[in-house]
Amino acid sequence: MAGMFQGRQIVVTGGTGALGGAVLKRLLDGGATCHVPTSHGSAPDDFAFSGHSGVRLAPDVDLTDASAVDAFYAAVPDLFASIHLAGGYAGSPIGDTSADDFSRMMDMNARTAFLCCRAAVRAMRASATAGRIVNTVARPALEPRSGSGKIAYAASKAAVAAITVALAEEVKGDGILVNAVAPATLDTPANRSAMPKADFSKWVPLDDAAQAVCHLASAENRVASGALVPIFGRG
Ligand SMILES: NC(=O)c1ccc[n+]([C@@H]2O[C@H](COP(=O)([O-])OP(=O)(O)OC[C@H]3O[C@@H](n4cnc5c(N)ncnc54)[C@H](OP(=O)(O)O)[C@@H]3O)[C@@H](O)[C@H]2O)c1
Secondary structure (H helix, E strand, C coil): CCCCCCCCEEEEECCCCHHHHHHHHHHHHCCCEEEEECCCCCCCCCCCCCCCCCEEEECCCCCCCHHHHHHHHHCCCCEEEEEECCCCCCCCCHHHCCHHHHHHHHHHHHHHHHHHHHHHHHHHHHCCCCCEEEEECCHHHHCCCCCCCCHHHHHHHHHHHHHHHHHHHHCHHHCCEEEEEEECCECCHHHHHHCCCCCHHHCECHHHHHHHHHHHCCCCCCCCCCCEEEECCCC
């Protein structure tokens, strides 16, 4: 792993989150410089990489805001990879899901991914970099029959899946490789606290998910593009 990302400039949206922490650890161990936006004025108290020399934290970047996204990417030099983990889940049966609830899911998952993909492609094209883009979908995007109360979430992640596959085709000629991981439930502190009686051994360990993300974002991935990689663990 050491040196795998030496000298690489990599954007990690959602880098302050649970999966983000595991991804940042691998990238930083490999020598990357990581550009991490947060919608807040500073990193959360539990952010493990505050003050790390390889992390450039960008405060007050709302990734649903096109101008904020473009300004954030404009400040990143020589972008090699753009990893889009920012997103989230809210679930309810359809009768209890308002139009605003639906729009919030689409904004948080699909709009953020679209805006970051667009900014990343523009930056990579401007520097003629055959870069890497990694999006994050989720199992219900591939298998919408799994569980109920997930219509808005599944639709928003299915949109990210469609963006991934369509974009991979669109940027083929630029040499840019675009893929997505599709995790089932991740073994995060938030999930453990929300589902204390679940069998945690069936969940996907964060470092295993991070390994899949980092492979797709690396120069070692030379040919895979347009893939939606299921990382379902033992669930
Ligand atoms: N956890 C699971 O079981 C699971 C399963 C399948 C898929 N996923 C997907 O995997 C990804 C990571 O999940 P996670 O559990 O690590 O999430 P998490 O801990 O809740 O972190 C979410 C991250 O998204 C960022 N974010 C959200 N909206 C944003 C916005 N408008 N502007 C800027 N940043 C924004 C947050 O940044 P700030 O708070 O710093 O702004 C935070 O770093 C998500 O896309 C999630 O949908 C998760």
